[in-house]
Amino acid sequence: xLPNFAYTRPDTLKEAVKQLGSEExxxxxxxxxxxxxxxxGVFSAQKVVSISKLDALRGIxxxxxxxLEIGTLTTITAVAEHPLIQSxxxxxxxxxxxxxxxxxxxxxxxGGNICQKPRCWYYRGEFxxxxxxxxxxxxxxxxxxxxxxxxxxxxxxxxxPSDTAPAxxxxxxxxxxxxxxxxxxxxxxxxxxxPADDVQKETILGADDIVTEIVLxxxxxxxxxxxxxxxxxxxxxxxxxxxxxxLAFNDAKVAHARVVLSGAAPIPWRSMAAEEAIMGxxxxxxxxxxxxxxxxxDAEPLAQNGYKVPLFKGLVEQELAKMKV
Amino acid sequence: MAKNKKPHRGKGVxxxxxxxNVSAGAVAxxxxxxxxxxxxxxxxxxxxxxxxxxxxxxNQRRHRLLVEPRWSLLFVIREKLGLTATKFGCERGxxxxxxxxxxxVPLYACMMLAMEAxxxxxxxxxxxxxxxxxxxxxxxxxxxxAYQCGYCTSGQIMAAEGLLRKQPHPSxxxxxxxxxxxxxxxxxxPHIFKAIAQAAKAR
Ligand SMILES: Cc1cc2nc3c(=O)[nH]c(=O)nc-3n(C[C@H](O)[C@H](O)[C@H](O)COP(=O)(O)OP(=O)(O)OC[C@H]3O[C@@H](n4cnc5c(N)ncnc54)[C@H](O)[C@@H]3O)c2cc1C
Ligand code: SF4
Ligand code: FES
Ligand code: FES
Numbered sequence: 197x198l199p200n201f202a203y204t205r206p207d208t209l210k211e212a213v214k215q216l217g218s219e220e221x222x223x224x225x226x227x228x229x230x231x232x233x234x235x236x237g238v239f240s241a242q243k244v245v246s247i248s249k250l251d252a253l254r255g256i257x258x259x260x261x262x263x264l265e266i267g268t269l270t271t272i273t274a275v276a277e278h279p280l281i282q283s284x285x286x287x288x289x290x291x292x293x294x295x296x297x298x299x300x301x302x303x304x305x306x307g308g309n310i311c312q313k314p315r316c317w318y319y320r321g322e323f324x325x326x327x328x329x330x331x332x333x334x335x336x337x338x339x340x341x342x343x344x345x346x347x348x349x350x351x352x353x354x355x356x357p358s359d360t361a362p363a364x365x366x367x368x369x370x371x372x373x374x375x376x377x378x379x380x381x382x383x384x385x386x387x388x389x390x391p392a393d394d395v396q397k398e399t400i401l402g403a404d405d406i407v408t409e410i411v412l413x414x415x416x417x418x419x420x421x422x423x424x425x426x427x428x429x430x431x432x433x434x435x436x437x438x439x440x441x442x443l444a445f446n447d448a449k450v451a452h453a454r455v456v457l458s459g460a461a462p463i464p465w466r467s468m469a470a471e472e473a474i475m476g477x478x479x480x481x482x483x484x485x486x487x488x489x490x491x492x493x494d495a496e497p498l499a500q501n502g503y504k505v506p507l508f509k510g511l512v513e514q515e516l517a518k519m520k521v
Numbered sequence: 522m523a524k525n526k527k528p529h530r531g532k533g534v535x536x537x538x539x540x541x542n543v544s545a546g547a548v549a550x551x552x553x554x555x556x557x558x559x560x561x562x563x564x565x566x567x568x569x570x571x572x573x574x575x576x577x578x579x580n581q582r583r584h585r586l587l588v589e590p591r592w593s594l595l596f597v598i599r600e601k602l603g604l605t606a607t608k609f610g611c612e613r614g615x616x617x618x619x620x621x622x623x624x625x626v627p628l629y630a631c632m633m634l635a636m637e638a639x640x641x642x643x644x645x646x647x648x649x650x651x652x653x654x655x656x657x658x659x660x661x662x663x664x665x666x667a668y669q670c671g672y673c674t675s676g677q678i679m680a681a682e683g684l685l686r687k688q689p690h691p692s693x694x695x696x697x698x699x700x701x702x703x704x705x706x707x708x709x710x711p712h713i714f715k716a717i718a719q720a721a722k723a724r
Binding site for chain 2: 197203204211224231243248296432
């Protein structure tokens, strides 16, 4: 049984923002992560504010210039199956199709997927760790085989659990946010928060901020994108390692490059080093190998996650080779 | 609380041959109008200690009942309506034994609040019966021996039913993906896949 909470399901975005302004109010979209967190006591809720009635926030629309606007409540299944996402924003369709299980994809929303809480088992368990306001990271010296290689600041070693976030990052997505004082749009790579900036937050959202849409700009001409995820089991599982790519070529040379790793860092991890290694180059075996080496050069493995270094290296090689024109 | 409704019994069927414990049980559905009940449709905030009257449409029957905001759809279906085909497994979205159809789409009832299920069309395994007879997917599972202990079976069948409603002629890969959110600890998968393929032909 879930702990007790008050519940409200407003009809308007304005009312939802207002309701979220009260103490310990929690936003409910599809509920698949929220209910898990409440059951496990990761955090508590005085009030659950459900935005599921806000139909204006559901659905996928084309923008005039060939981009897309995806309402935050659009289900992950709808994203995975959308023909235009499959053809023009392939990385996102791939990633959405790899999320969890069919049932969770049918219920979980795209906004909820990028706002979901980390899966570190200490955080999900009964440990008052740094991210929950305590003074210790239990993973640092503990069971850390699923933790990060980059970006921990030696503080918190989570990996960002979302599959769609790295895909949205290579596609230069923007996140629209409505809050009490403002509406704003931020590039997705400034949406996520590193432990060095605030160890208790995963995103820049304030308590009464609501993601309303995720906007995909028109894709650069000739762009190809993909997402590949390695996991321990064939059916649902979070990424041990994953890679999202978006590349465009001029003749055979790389003219636009985005390389973002998942399962690697507390945020979707853009590998500038790998991007630099391939920009302006043909994807020869030698260049691919250089890019893979560059991608893991600054990795800081923990006691139990060293296997991720060759895993990422192999994954970068494999996926770049598939992109070769 | 007044008892003003008969226990729900699917379409008045026994379903004995298929699973032994799919019994509706003698559960009374609470009536509306009790003290503390509020109209769920208003934007009002329901306090944690309050119960609220909601309408759920399950297996083409309307149920009016009193719920706490924190009750999951799974809890209401099993414990309040006695529709015990829907199984309680992990209660964390990992096993699939609680799978039901919501607007023809398979979801985990343990990960959904009953409050969120208002105005949606819910189908449980009981709703797949065709009078006294098993529906095509149930029948295929029986004929293909697609279970051992049977605990995962109702969830598998609902996932399969959802798949076939969307994709009447699935490939083997689509079948495998269709039930990839349903764990079978007995490992009956090869039979489950065959059963779904048979059901697809029969439908
Ligand atoms: C067993 C299991 C396996 C999983 N496997 C994977 C996987 O392999 N890959 C993967 O990517 N994910 C995985 N997930 C996570 C799952 O995809 C998320 O639970 C889902 O996407 C969350 O969407 P939701 O709409 O249900 O969010 P909710 O549970 O409603 O919300 C999640 C969080 O985000 C906040 N939030 C939601 N929407 C908004 C918004 N619009 N604005 C501001 N804040 C918001 C909520 O307050 C809450 O804290 C798994 C989950 C489970 C339970
Ligand atoms: S890795 Fe982060 S979430 Fe996990 S125990 Fe350490 S501080 Fe907590
Ligand atoms: S009980 Fe719902 S998925 Fe296990
Ligand atoms: S038949 Fe036993 S769990 Fe599937």
